[in-house]
Amino acid sequence: MDYYFGNPNYSQFSAANPSSSDQFISDYLVLDNGVGNQESSWPHSTESSEKATSDASGFIAATNDATSSENNNIKCKNEIQRNKEETMRRRIAFRTRSELEVMDDGYKWRKYGKKSVKNSPNPRNYYKCSYGGCSVKKRVERDRNDSSYVITSYEGVHNHEIPSYHSSFFHPNPWPFHSSSNSSSS
DNA sequence: CGGCTTTGACCAGCGC
DNA sequence: GCGCTGGTCAAAGCCG
Numbered sequence: 047m048d049y050y051f052g053n054p055n056y057s058q059f060s061a062a063n064p065s066s067s068d069q070f071i072s073d074y075l076v077l078d079n080g081v082g083n084q085e086s087s088w089p090h091s092t093e094s095s096e097k098a099t100s101d102a103s104g105f106i107a108a109t110n111d112a113t114s115s116e117n118n119n120i121k122c123k124n125e126i127q128r129n130k131e132e133t134m135r136r137r138i139a140f141r142t143r144s145e146l147e148v149m150d151d152g153y154k155w156r157k158y159g160k161k162s163v164k165n166s167p168n169p170r171n172y173y174k175c176s177y178g179g180c181s182v183k184k185r186v187e188r189d190r191n192d193s194s195y196v197i198t199s200y201e202g203v204h205n206h207e208i209p210s211y212h213s214s215f216f217h218p219n220p221w222p223f224h225s226s227s228n229s230s231s232s
Numbered sequence: 233c234g235g236c237t238t239t240g241a242c243c244a245g246c247g248c
Numbered sequence: 249g250c251g252c253t254g255g256t257c258a259a260a261g262c263c264g
Contacts, residue, residue, distance in 0.1 A: 156236065156237085157236075158237090158255095158256070158257075158258095159239090159254095160237090160238075161253090161256095163253085163254075164252085164253065164254090170254085170255095172256075176236085183255095
């Protein structure tokens with residue numbers, strides 16, 4: 047069972063992957079704080095060398111195994127839930143199979159940067175939550191190894207409700223959105 | 233006209 | 249110290 051990302055009602059998703067049994071496929075990846083085998087990678091210390099698997103692609107390699115086994119996925123879920131508080135302060139990355147780079151997660155994002163990254167033919171886009179006072183950031187890039195996948199990384203926790211909530215939208219529990227008990231004053 | 237995207241410039245961290 | 253790289257800024261342009 048894979049995680050799903052975005053709004054399943056969005057026809058673009060099914061149209062984007064008509065041959066896929068899943069409308070769109072997503073793995074979630076927890077970054078930072080040494081959760082699992084992942085190492086901290088954002089910002090910096092990323093694609094500085096060929097051996098480096100410390101960027102999102104490296105995380106994907108690790109989590110691809112998890113997606114092949116439901117047990118592993120559950121274990122991963124528990125692990126993340128166990129570290130929920132820490133997770134809220136960390137980065138979470140999703141690897142999503144989609145032709146769309148920017149998916150509607152209910153929040154409004156303002157693009158503030160775009161950079162080409164070393165060893166990747168695809169640029170990386172930077173977004174900030176456009177809600178006043180919310181400093182959540184989002185990083186979007188295509189998987190360098192498989193451009194049909196989009197890597198979306200989130201940093202921070204929204205301190206507000208979803209501006210445009212879709213009833214059909216659902217997400218895995220460690221989703222870094224909205225913490226009513228947002229005491230993660232860093 | 234306001235909000236957003238684009239994009240080049242700038243800055244900071246890291247490795248050599 | 250220098251160069252490389254990633255992340256952010258901000259001015260200009262676009263669009264509804």
